[in-house]
Amino acid sequence: MKLAMIGFGQAGGKIVDRFLDYDDRTNSGIVRAAIAVNSAKADLMGLENIPQENRVLIGQARVKGHGVGADNELGAAVAEEDIDEVQNAIDAIPTHEVDAFLVVAGLGGGTGSGGAPVLAKHLKRIFTIPVYGLGVLPGTDEGGIYTLNAARSFQTFVHEVDNLLVFDNDSWRQTGESVEGGYDQINEEIVRRFGILFGAGEVGDGQEVAESVVDSSEIINTLSGGGVSTVGFASEEVELNTGGGLLSRFTGDDGGSDNLDAANTTNRITSLVRKAALGRLTLPCEIEGTERALLVLSGPSEYLNRKGIERGRKWLEEETGSMEVRGGDFPRQEPEVAAAILLSGVTNVPRIKRLQQVAIEAQENIDDIQQESEDNLESLVEDDEDELEPLF
Ligand code: GDP
Known part of the structure; x- marks a missing residue:
């Protein structure tokens, strides 16, 4: 986008x-x-x-x-x-x-x-x-x-x-x-x-096209409807194995392919999705009741699969109770697999309620202090018996 x-x-x-x-x-x-x-x-x-x-x-x-x-x-x-x-x-x-x-x-x-x-x-x-x-x-x-x-x-x-x-x-x-x-x-x-x-969705020259691509319209649809959004994120380091990359040359291994088997890939994705949604969000909140969500899985394409994303998406649907959970992948030649989750239209956010409460108290304090300082100044400047007259 x-x-x-x-x-x-x-x-x-x-x-x-x-x-x-x-x-x-x-x-x-x-x-x-x-x-x-x-x-x-x-x-x-x-x-x-x-x-x-x-x-x-x-x-x-x-x-x-x-x-x-x-x-x-x-x-x-x-x-x-x-x-x-x-x-x-x-x-x-x-x-x-x-x-x-x-x-x-x-x-x-x-x-x-x-x-x-x-x-x-x-x-x-x-x-x-x-x-x-x-x-x-x-x-x-x-x-x-x-x-x-x-x-x-x-x-x-x-x-x-x-x-x-x-x-x-x-x-x-x-x-x-x-x-x-x-x-x-x-x-x-x-x-x-x-x-x-x-x-996600900005595929540049020479980059791989995602299996189930997230495009800008999906980001826009997730954000449409307004309100407040928060983002969850989790990542895990992986080895870049394709095209004789540095790591595979150094490790020179053959056992690495084990890590790439489909079940591992799926499990890694689903566990990253859970960590992202239940870990630290950009704005802490209860994810239940979220109106719309978008799940983006990024990483080397051999570490991404449709099954993992689909499972992650289903799990998110259950946790949020939302019927509008989108998901897709974003292949990048980086040595990590990452899950980013956009939770749009969150409503159960105790942090905002606390912020408002403290703000109201601060406003009352400020009003009180201002009133008090006006009274103090008045009593300093004015003589007690009101015998003095200002010049003009
Ligand atoms: P402004 O220039 O008058 O708009 O005020 P600032 O942007 O300097 O500060 C506003 C608030 O932004 C502060 O109270 C901090 O909470 C926050 N803040 C300031 N600088 C940064 C920054 O570099 N990163 C982040 N995340 N927050 C910042």
């Missing part, structure tokens, strides 16, 4: 930048165009792969390239004011070659949190192709204001996109790592998962 990716704010820009790198490394051909939008000049300058002409600075009149802080209402306002600047960058990309837009943003900050939903609304008004969002939830240790921003942005963003894919930083935090180092790792996990999903 060919995407036009727009990274809004720092996290959004960095993730799209990373998608370009992934595309380069794996030749997956999913990023047809990449744009970064930000109100902070320094963040745009820090990007590595997005072309200079596709980096759009907004809000200059108001914030002079210094960003909006964590004020997502200001982020939304500058996005609206400067939407033409973003549109100019979009006009320069070949949108007729694109299957969908993907607007990427961290929902806890200011620019992306406020701006991404504004952009999604704008794109939906102008284009007929789907507009998807990839929203990143903040870690719970980031504090009340980030949680409040994320809860408000989430609610707005879901309504403006055709589907909101969610990644929760909180469940991917690694202890003992620097924040930056941690994000590098997390961003790699993000592009790997979504890269395999969206890469």
Whole structure:
């Protein structure tokens, strides 16, 4: 599937930048165009792969390239004011070659949190192709204001996109790592998962055609109907055995073919599907009640088979209770077999309910603190008996 990716704010820009790198490394051909939008000049300058002409600075009149802080209402306002600047960058990309837009943003900050939903609304008004969002939830240790921003942005963003894919930083935090180092790792996990999903169906020159191919229309159908999506993923290393590949030459074995027998292949696939669905999802949730799902099995074609995928698909149908579970393979000459599962239209998500609860508490605290500080200032400035008069 060919995407036009727009990274809004720092996290959004960095993730799209990373998608370009992934595309380069794996030749997956999913990023047809990449744009970064930000109100902070320094963040745009820090990007590595997005072309200079596709980096759009907004809000200059108001914030002079210094960003909006964590004020997502200001982020939304500058996005609206400067939407033409973003549109100019979009006009320069070949949108007729694109299957969908993907607007990427961290929902806890200011620019992306406020701006991404504004952009999604704008794109939906102008284009007929789907507009998807990839929203990143903040870690719970980031504090009340980030949680409040994320809860408000989430609610707005879901309504403006055709589907909101969610990644929760909180469940991917690694202890003992620097924040930056941690994000590098997390961003790699993000592009790997979504890269395999969206890469299915993009068969490039010289690549093998899948036995039961997943094409873009199946991804679009799985995401249609809207709502919130999460992705599960599991992989297992395998030896690349075809065409006298490196490993087979080194191992020089003949016993390797045992591993490739059909039963093993099927079992490997079904166990990967279970691990992917029951392991850590990009947004933790109950998979029962999922409306639609798509299972993509990637790996060297000799490690993929129809029976395994069919069993995995059936198992997913039973676990989710969904009647709409699609599945297919995505042959890649990589030394791993991976199962990526898109669960679309999830509704039982305790993490979102908790986020909203903490956000409401944060909002009440902020109101209380503001009221208190107004009262305190009043009692400091005014004399007790009201004997002094202001000048004017
Ligand atoms: P903005 O520039 O005002 O949109 O704000 P940021 O994108 O800097 O931050 C918004 C939120 O995104 C933060 O609260 C973090 O939760 C998250 N975040 C920031 N940088 C990254 C990143 O590189 N990767 C990921 N996964 N999350 C990030």
